[in-house]
Amino acid sequence: MTTTSATPQHTAAELFAQALRHEHRPNPYPHYEQLLREPIARMDDGNWLATGHREISLLLRDPRISADRLPPPQQRPIRKSLLVEDPPKHDQLRQLVSRQFVPRVMGMRDHIDKLVTDLLDAHISEQPGHLDVVADLAYPLPVTVICELLGVPREDESLFGSLARRLTRGLDPIDTQTEDEIRELQETRAELQQYLEGLIARHDAAPGGDLLSGLMHSQHPEGPMDPIDLRVTLGLLLIAGHETTVNLIANGTLALLRHPDALARLRTDPDLATPLVEEVLRYDPPVQMSGRSTLADIDIAGTTIPKGSRIRLLLAAGNRDPQRFADPDRFVPDRADNAHLGFGGGIHYCIGATLARAEAQIALTALARRLASPGLVADPPPYRENAILRGPESLPVSFTRLSPDNGGA
Ligand code: HEM
Numbered sequence: 001m002t003t004t005s006a007t008p009q010h011t012a013a014e015l016f017a018q019a020l021r022h023e024h025r026p027n028p029y030p031h032y033e034q035l036l037r038e039p040i041a042r043m044d045d046g047n048w049l050a051t052g053h054r055e056i057s058l059l060l061r062d063p064r065i066s067a068d069r070l071p072p073p074q075q076r077p078i079r080k081s082l083l084v085e086d087p088p089k090h091d092q093l094r095q096l097v098s099r100q101f102v103p104r105v106m107g108m109r110d111h112i113d114k115l116v117t118d119l120l121d122a123h124i125s126e127q128p129g130h131l132d133v134v135a136d137l138a139y140p141l142p143v144t145v146i147c148e149l150l151g152v153p154r155e156d157e158s159l160f161g162s163l164a165r166r167l168t169r170g171l172d173p174i175d176t177q178t179e180d181e182i183r184e185l186q187e188t189r190a191e192l193q194q195y196l197e198g199l200i201a202r203h204d205a206a207p208g209g210d211l212l213s214g215l216m217h218s219q220h221p222e223g224p225m226d227p228i229d230l231r232v233t234l235g236l237l238l239i240a241g242h243e244t245t246v247n248l249i250a251n252g253t254l255a256l257l258r259h260p261d262a263l264a265r266l267r268t269d270p271d272l273a274t275p276l277v278e279e280v281l282r283y284d285p286p287v288q289m290s291g292r293s294t295l296a297d298i299d300i301a302g303t304t305i306p307k308g309s310r311i312r313l314l315l316a317a318g319n320r321d322p323q324r325f326a327d328p329d330r331f332v333p334d335r336a337d338n339a340h341l342g343f344g345g346g347i348h349y350c351i352g353a354t355l356a357r358a359e360a361q362i363a364l365t366a367l368a369r370r371l372a373s374p375g376l377v378a379d380p381p382p383y384r385e386n387a388i389l390r391g392p393e394s395l396p397v398s399f400t401r402l403s404p405d406n407g408g409a
Pocket of ligand 1: 287290341343345350351355
């Protein structure tokens with residue numbers, strides 16, 4: 001089977017390049033639909049692209065696949081984070097983080113609820129009014145939560161936020177970045193490392209109940225995390241905790257405003273928030289793609305990906321695979337059987353999934369209940385440059401009334 005052309009007109013590489021163009025950021029899905037005709041495709045540059053749900057799921061769980069898809073040696077960081085590490089090192093790091101992360105996240109719902117209430121209350125005097133759902137809610141909520149969890153002082157939140165925003169661009173395919181951007185990224189990475197060193201020193205002197213103190217002073221058999229791993233892990237949690245949940249809340253708001261029936265149902269039935277957020281993670285996922293490399297020849301979908309190849313896993317395409325999902329382009333807020341790839345799968349499945357779900361469920365329910373006659377000011381809204389962590393730059397929403405509490409419509 002030939003694997004180079006997705007359609008008679010366009011190769012997979014051409015379609016993928018098109019999908020990555022900023023003008024297609026509001027809706028890359030028609031390109032993904034075409035790419036799905038060839039679930040595993042070889043690109044012109046020798047890299048591979050996986051779009052099928054079945055194929056991505058298999059690759060995510062195959063021990064012959066490495067999570068290391070880092071750039072060439074000169075751009076590699078000093079130490080790999082758990083996101084791009086393989087077992088056994090991956091599993092050790094992940095266990096250390098989970099042990100500190102999971103118990104702190106349990107029981108955070110009330111606090112998140114309070115943060116959402118306060119953020120919305122700031123606009124209560126504006127009737128009729130106007131919110132930028134990104135700047136006023138979707139961005140500050142996860143920033144505050146991740147900073148509190150990690151032990152970043154409140155006064156450093158905006159510095160931390162700006163570092164995270166600048167760093168996420170570095171996750172995009174390297175050939176879409178300019179030399180200036182790559183140089184700026186290196187400077188930002190150095191700035192972050194310096195900040196983290198200072199933060200670690202402060203926590204060493206005065207440990208608190210936060211995750212950073214927990215990682216530094218862990219009494220568990222795996223011992224405290226070594227200082228370099230600690231900095232790298234904090235950097236990963238910072239980006240993962242900032243830039244993904246923002247897009248989940250913004251993409252969810254957008255879906256609700258484009259589907260008024262779903263919005264009306266959520267207003268009266270808060271239980272809908274659980275399946276609805278899963279549907280947002282399928283329909284318009286904040287993390288559009290991930291990457292892997294092969295440690296052996298892999299036979300899949302009638303072709304062989306040779307050892308030493310790099311593979312892009314287009315999670316957002318797998319989420320629209322008609323072989324897996326009925327009516328994949330429809331937003332179905334209570335979709336049953338929703339095994340989406342929004343949080344990945346296998347051993348690298350997102351550690352922050354519970355936290356992100358809680359933040360999005362609470363934020364979307366509050367918006368649905370408290371805003372009367374909400375409407376999109378611009379459709380589509382402007383999108384950020386980022387292709388991998390994809391989401392609106394801003395999301396202006398008008399409303400006639402913002403009800404004072406979370407209890408009434
Ligand atoms: C809507 C929000 C989020 C989405 C869509 C998301 C998505 C993902 C995805 C797709 C992966 C797998 C990447 C891969 O296999 O290559 C992942 C891994 C990860 N996520 Fe998230 N994430 C979100 C929020 C968070 C939050 C809030 C945190 C922590 C504060 C977090 C921490 C991590 C970490 C540490 C990993 C690496 C796990 C490993 O390699 O074992 N994520 N996330």
